[in-house]
Amino acid sequence: MTFPGQAAPAFVRLAAHPVRWRLLSELATSDHRVRELVRSLGEPQNLVSYHLRLLRDGGLVTARRSSFDGRDSYYHLDLERCADALAATGAALHPALRLAPPAPAGRPRVVFACTGNSARSPIAEALLRHHTGGHAEVTSGGSHPKEHLHPGAVRALRERYGIDVAGQRPRGLDGLTGRRFDYVITLCDKVREVCPEFPGRPRLAHWSIPDPATEKGGYRAFARAAAEIDTRVRQLLPVLASTTEQEVRP
Template sequence: MESDVVLQLATLGHPQRLAIFRLLMRRTPDTLSAGEIASALHIKPSTLSSYLGALTQTGLVTQRRKGTSLLYGVKLDGVQRMIDTLFLDCCRGRPDLCLSLTSSRFDGGPTMPDRKFNVLFICTGNSARSIFAESILRKEAGDRFEAFSAGTRPSSELHPFAFSVLKDKGHDVSALRAKNINEFRGTDAPEFDFVFTVCDQAANEECPAWTGQPISAHWGMPDPVKAEGTEAQKSLAFQQAYGALRHRMLAFTALPLETLDRISLQKAVDRIAGLPADT
């Protein structure tokens, strides 16, 4: 067992192999093709194949075939065994030494305090999907949540179709604008309880950790901005994105936050990512 952990740590000690592992962790429970990993991290396919082989061999990454593609994801039980071994060996199983180092405001007692919860939705352009999510949460449960959205590379304005959908659904659009994620990283920024990415590209980007250890998940979906065809077909793509996000938001607001511990809450928001659209 100790030799397995030594090999795992040595494998993760390489910067690019660690970057692959971190990317797959951010996208969990999703699995990614080698092509998407290579594109996100700018690694040559031949080099990536070697790195993925090493991570798979150590039991930290899984590989499965889907059609002609190989898909990769984090092997959570392998990661758990590595952490358990470190805990039992290095910390001698003493929670007062190790667990205190990873404590958070979600540990012990009720998961959530009795106040409004700050939720941030992140996309690349902040012109459609993340704006939809912010607006829907504010309308459906504004008494329980403060909703925000931002883009890693925001557009200069909201997409006209997104603006039209929100107006037609009765949302207040007067204060909506595309915002950069950096607006929420200063000392005066709110501390978030939840951070969700709603596009794959934003989830693939390596971003600094958020203060306060918020619950995070990836709720990715197709980008309606990239829809092709007639104006009616493009409009339909935005309607479908809105419907899918509203379906997820209703499931999220129905969670009994005050009774779930951090692990249960993380599993719950991960499950929401797999909900089918209900438009």
């Protein structure tokens, strides 16, 4: 319960500023570079950078160097941190305030894309199919597909989530360009620059996730990548669930 004179929670103070709220809204659906946020908000770059720094200092936003161009950084909103902060904010106002999960709706069509379709995108495909119990049409593809899935990706899915994709083979994005999707999600900074257009104006999102095959740590890099992708997939579920049947299939 709140009391007279009690300060507003830190999340409220951070999110209440109009520019920071718009930044949070943009980053809630996709990772972005500073220049993209400047263009979307129509604000000067120094102002956008200032408010991004405050959000980073508050632990809500993180930054990661682009694997396509090391001079760029992708900003990412930590949705789990936001969820915890929102829950704490509600409890600070009144214990009766609780967030209710949305009811499932529709059968969305989702494609995940990366370069080789050997690790990140097939992991995302398998996890979304797993978490939706098959109630989503999910596939994945690569701009330059490898011959086989990486053993580290296969092992991470099997050992951490009980999912067997050993018999799956990488696919090319070119073979998917005639299909209609509701969501196109890129997981690789490089493929984001060359991802083909799909018919039907699908919703686009970017998850800037390093290639575990090029990271140090061997299998641990694949386990880390799978854990991050699993977090993002679980955060995607309410977005898919809140989409009405009419929105999903126009």
